[in-house]
Amino acid sequence: MVLVPHLIALALYALAAALALAPFAGLRSAPRALRLGVPLLGIAAHVIGIARVTSFLGVAPTLSMLALFLVALQAASEGLFGASAVGVFTGPLATGLLGLALLIGLAPEGPPPSGRGAWSILHITVSVLGLAMLALAFIAAALYLLQFRELKAKRFGAVFRLFPPLERLDQLNHLSLVLGFPTVTLGVLLGFGVRYAGGASVDAAQVVWGMLTWVVLGWAVGVRVVRHWAGRRAAFASIASFTAVLLVYVALKLAAPGTQRFL
Amino acid sequence: MSITVLGVNHRTAPLDVRERFAHERREVPTSLERVLAAGARGGVLLSTCNRTEFYLAEADVAVPEAVWAILSERLGGGRSASEYGYTRRDRDAVRHLYRVSAGLDAMILGESQIQGQVRDAWETSKGQAGPVLHRLFQSALLVGARVRSETGLATGAASAPSAAVAVAARIFTRLAGRSALILGAGDMAELAATCLASEGVRVTLVANRTYERARAIAEQMGARALTLDEAWEHFADADIVLSSTAAPHAVVTWDHVAPAVARRGGRPLCILDLGMPRDVEPAVAQLENVFLYDIDDLQAVAAQAAAERRRDIPAAERIVSEEVERFWAWYGGLVVVPVLKEFRERLDQVRATELERALRRLAHLSPEDRGEIEHFSQTLLNKFLHQPTLALKEAAQAGRGYGLLEALKRLFGLERRDDP
Incomplete structure (x- = not known):
């Protein structure tokens, strides 16, 4: 049974999103145990659901997995960085992605192209994990810029009170970007390996645009690690690189529409 | 029995006056000693830059005079400290301490420093506090902690x-x-x-x-x-x-x-x-x-923080009221127990004397009949005592026990002190 655990996860993610948004609506913050516990329960239900999915091909399973990793990273951000505000973005995003996956349908739409199922699953898992990390870097950068603007403008409202300190957001951005980039790189390499070993051809547009995106991501990591960019400049670089990833994905999907393949 | 607080704080006295009343830790025992000598059974002195307060158990009528005298001496210039002071008794005194500990009576609403100061006062006065104030201060610290954890009264930076x-x-x-x-x-x-x-x-x-x-x-x-x-x-x-x-x-x-x-x-x-x-x-x-x-x-x-804290005042006051009732129920029970004990002993003594007299006149009765009469006298006494005991305990827990207790003492000539 795939649907029931996914529906339970969807409900718990929606609740986690509501808990994250509540303080911004003037309501009292939920206890930390609840803010952590609800998404963790959702993750548990989601893992059970994903474990029962027989094929990871197609947009829906990928979106479901992306939602799972986003919530896992949200819980990690809350647990390790005390950055509960991350949930303001990841909560609704994960809920939306999982909802969309359920609408598209998680049932397999075709058999795997080759017998290399385990490698294929590894490629998808690693790639989606990398993508989720880059999304987290983007979110941390966005939170950074919002808090930066509030602090500079001397506005002491909800953002000032509820967002994490600037430095912590910068650290979260740094860590997500530095871990996300090699993870995505590994995922892409595994993907090429699986395709070539399986004898499947890779679309030239995918290769060219994929390389360009990789270079942009590499630049964002490079300026952070090599040139020691921090703060606002690094946040802009991070946002630019993730936006590039999204734009390229949208462009490629427009060129080859359909839900049978993620890319 | 009674609980009284006498003191001055930032609402009733300007800083230069409060400064004169402030006690250093080493001065506390001496001042308390004087107050206890005037006729109180326990005392705690809470002295901070914003308040100097004497919490007293069973204070005689002469005690307020002694407190104001101590403070007036510090004030100097022939001025009376009572002009700047206030007195709260019984439940109001308990409520006052709970509000102080919770930060509801602080200059900066919800400030947490007072919690440590209440603890210090209690520890400094431990030898002179007595059991009632010991329990009162212990509960005040719990009330302060409860208010801070269950409301937003201590959140944000209010200075x-x-x-x-x-x-x-x-x-x-x-x-x-x-x-x-x-x-x-x-x-x-x-x-x-x-x-x-x-x-x-x-x-x-x-x-x-x-x-x-x-x-x-x-x-x-x-x-x-x-x-x-x-x-x-x-x-x-x-x-x-x-x-x-x-x-x-x-x-x-x-x-x-x-x-x-x-x-x-x-x-x-x-x-x-x-x-x-x-x-x-x-x-x-x-x-x-x-x-x-x-x-x-x-x-x-x-x-902004102060405004947000103010929103939580009703919730904090509710907690304080709940805890005052809880303390008062304990305290009321504490007051009636010794009086009830003496009341029962006195009536039992009467029962035993009259039973002995009656049995002397009824010497012809068999041991079984004598036992039956003794059992009857005991049951009658228990039935007689049941309703007043219940009424007195209930009244005490509701804070209305004092009058009944006094009436009982007067009607039955109970002389023993009603201390715990």
Whole structure:
């Protein structure tokens, strides 16, 4: 049974999103145990659901997995960085992605192209994990810029009170970007390996645009690690690189529409 | 039995008067000794910069006079301390202490320092407090903790120095280990520096127009002294700059600090300008990663926190009321137990005497019949005592036991003290 655990996860993610948004609506913050516990329960239900999915091909399973990793990273951000505000973005995003996956349908739409199922699953898992990390870097950068603007403008409202300190957001951005980039790189390499070993051809547009995106991501990591960019400049670089990833994905999907393949 | 509080606080007495009433820790036992000698069975003295209060158990009528006399002596000039004072009794006294401990009666609503001061007062007076006040202060600390954990009364920074800490804490992940540069020797900067130091910030440099003055303050804080002109270079290293000079114009200008800030490599710099007029040129805030706040900004943060705390007053008052009832139920029960015990003993004594007399007249009865009569007398007494005992306990728990208790003592000639 795939649907029931996914529906339970969807409900718990929606609740986690509501808990994250509540303080911004003037309501009292939920206890930390609840803010952590609800998404963790959702993750548990989601893992059970994903474990029962027989094929990871197609947009829906990928979106479901992306939602799972986003919530896992949200819980990690809350647990390790005390950055509960991350949930303001990841909560609704994960809920939306999982909802969309359920609408598209998680049932397999075709058999795997080759017998290399385990490698294929590894490629998808690693790639989606990398993508989720880059999304987290983007979110941390966005939170950074919002808090930066509030602090500079001397506005002491909800953002000032509820967002994490600037430095912590910068650290979260740094860590997500530095871990996300090699993870995505590994995922892409595994993907090429699986395709070539399986004898499947890779679309030239995918290769060219994929390389360009990789270079942009590499630049964002490079300026952070090599040139020691921090703060606002690094946040802009991070946002630019993730936006590039999204734009390229949208462009490629427009060129080859359909839900049978993620890319 | 009764609980009384007599004292003065920031609402009833100005600072110069409160300063005279304040007791050092070593003075507390002596003052309490005098009050206890005047006829109280227990006492705790709570003395802070905002209040001096004597909490007393079973205070005789002469005790208030003794308290005001002690305080009047400190006031001097033939003035009476009672002009500045207040008295609360029984439930009101309990409620008062609970409100104090919760921060509801504090100058800065919800401030948490008072919790430690209540604990200190209790510990200092432990030998003289007696069991009732011991229990009262123990419960007051629990009430304070409960209010702070269940309401938002202690959240946010409700004073300008604590707002300085709150603002810095929105910039830096951890304040512990950060370095601070102090410009000038204003009181506010010193206060804010103390607040920051309590969070682990290291004051490493103190700069002043006069080097000697800078050195005096630097020595107090374990920092290095500089002149103002030497300070600009250190805008490249410091994490926090606290400024409070007496200069009539801005001393921290763009030209002075921009070159140093450019060498920070994007690290944030928090500048807290507590000077009046302002010490830092507003243009400095335009520098990348420089966050500049003046006293108005900090007061805005404090006012916002105070407004948010005020929203939680009803919830905090509800907790206080609940806990007052709980304490009073315990206290009421404590009061009736010895009287009821004596009441029962007295009637049992009457029963035994009359039974013995009757049995002497009824010598022809068999042992079984004698036992039956004794059992009857015991049952009758229990039935007779049941309703008054119940009524008295209920009245005591509802806080209406005192009158009934007095009536009982008067009607049955009970002389024993009703102490626990």
